[in-house]
Amino acid sequence: VLADGSEVRCLAVVIATGVSxxxxxxxxxxxxxxxxxxxxxxxxxxxxxxxxxxxxxxxxxxxxxxxxxxxxxxxxxxxxxxxxxxxxxxxxxxxxxxxxxxxxxxxxxxxxxxxxxxxxxxxxxxxxxxxxxxxxxxxxxxxxxxxxEPRTDWLRDTLERDGSGFVLTGRDVSLDGWTLDRPPMLLETSVPGVFAVGDVRHGSVKRVNAAVGDGSVAVGSVHAYLAEAAELRTRPG
Ligand SMILES: Cc1cc2nc3c(=O)[nH]c(=O)nc-3n(C[C@H](O)[C@H](O)[C@H](O)COP(=O)(O)OP(=O)(O)OC[C@H]3O[C@@H](n4cnc5c(N)ncnc54)[C@H](O)[C@@H]3O)c2cc1C
Incomplete structure (x- = not known):
């Protein structure tokens, strides 16, 4: 949901909202x-x-x-x-x-x-x-x-975060509510298809080159996720 109240629908999201x-x-x-x-x-x-x-x-x-x-x-x-x-x-x-x-x-x-x-x-x-x-x-x-501080209160009821509000990804995600057969990808959050990169991610090093590196890894992960989602949609049963 955007600030003007409008809604955007998408299959994958990359969260790159940094810190304040x-x-x-x-x-x-x-x-x-x-x-x-x-x-x-x-x-x-x-x-x-x-x-x-x-x-x-x-x-x-x-x-x-x-x-x-x-x-x-x-x-x-x-x-x-x-x-x-x-x-x-x-x-x-x-x-x-x-x-x-x-x-x-x-x-x-x-x-x-x-x-x-x-x-x-x-x-x-x-x-x-x-x-x-x-x-x-x-x-x-x-x-x-x-x-x-990461400004992630808007994600409070949606994604797993650490005690300081940084978004958990990959191996840090608890598998309790995880819905897929595979584990979360490296930068994938507790919701399949939603990725977090850069300073907002739990464990990130808070440097430009690390954030840029995360971003390029996430692009590959988004493509992998979209291919997986397309395959799941066409799978019989
Ligand atoms: C003063 C200062 C100096 C620094 N110097 C260096 C340096 O010399 N070398 C170095 O490697 N790193 C440096 N850093 C750290 C570096 O800036 C960060 O690690 C890097 O910018 C992180 O990138 P990011 O994309 O995760 O977040 P950001 O660059 O912080 O970008 C996040 C963006 O998301 C926007 N945003 C936030 N919430 C929302 C929302 N809800 N909806 C839409 N948009 C939103 C923000 O307005 C912002 O534009 C410095 C940081 C600061 C503050």
Whole structure:
């Protein structure tokens, strides 16, 4: 069902709806989106940070990877973590790499509460989560990696999803309600003929090349499914 209420009938569907990145919800920073405030991986912007001070907000693996990538270019990278340590949300190998990288600093028990800048971000206001003490620091950019959510509520009663809403495919699908003799194909969901690709898929790596790869595999699977459906329709009995 489309947003205008119209319905489209089809034999196969590929779901490629990606994820939405969780926002800080700070109006001053929302205004500077793309002008020193970035959500998600720091891929292409990192080079432009050469010699500058930047912050990474978040305490999970994506934040650690972004910080290490930025550290190759920026003068200093400060990771801001609300909790007591990185250990709660980040893999050990990343923590060790961060500790061994001299221009990466970790500030635990700190969160961003405000920011300023006329044409692009100039400063952010940090708050110590224990004492409430605030301090304004100059930064060229902040990279916010505080989680990504798939927008899949509309699939709630239709497809199997994991606890975070990512769509299960292939071997992750439980076979309880599965209606065909064969198991689900690699990118097939719990409904035969419905496929999920890219970031929305449970277990995907959240990279462009992986999403593109999923897409090309799904095309082959759709053809296989359509051929199978045609054969089932013509089979006697
Ligand atoms: C700031 C940022 C930088 C990144 N940098 C890199 C990088 O350098 N290298 C890299 O490999 N990856 C990077 N990534 C990750 C990469 O963008 C994703 O992995 C990739 O785009 C996933 O592709 P996708 O097709 O699954 O989803 P998306 O590219 O997110 O596309 C999903 C599309 O579906 C639409 N949509 C959602 N819901 C519906 C609906 N109900 N109906 C219709 N349409 C809908 C959305 O509007 C969107 O257009 C970055 C991500 C971000 C946010």
């Amino acid at each position: 990145y969780r926002r800080l919800g700070i109006p001053a920073l929302d205004r500077l989106l793309g002008m020193g405030v970035f959500y998600g991986a720091a891929g292409t912007e990192a080079v432009a940070m050469a010699g500058q001070e930047v912050c990474v907000v978040g305490g999970a693996n994506s934040a650690g990877q972004a910080a290490l990538h930025l550290a190759k270019f920026a003068a200093r990278v400060t990771i801001l973590v609300r909790g007591e340590s990185l250990a709660a949300g980040m893999s050990d190998y990343l923590i060790k790499e961060i500790e061994a990288t001299p221009n990466v600093e970790v500030r635990v028990r700190h969160r961003v509460v405000d920011g300023r800048g006329q044409y692009r971000l100039e400063t952010v206001v940090l708050e110590d989560t224990r004492t409430g003490r605030r301090e304004e620091v100059a930064v060229a950019a902040i990279f916010v990696l505080i989680g990504a």
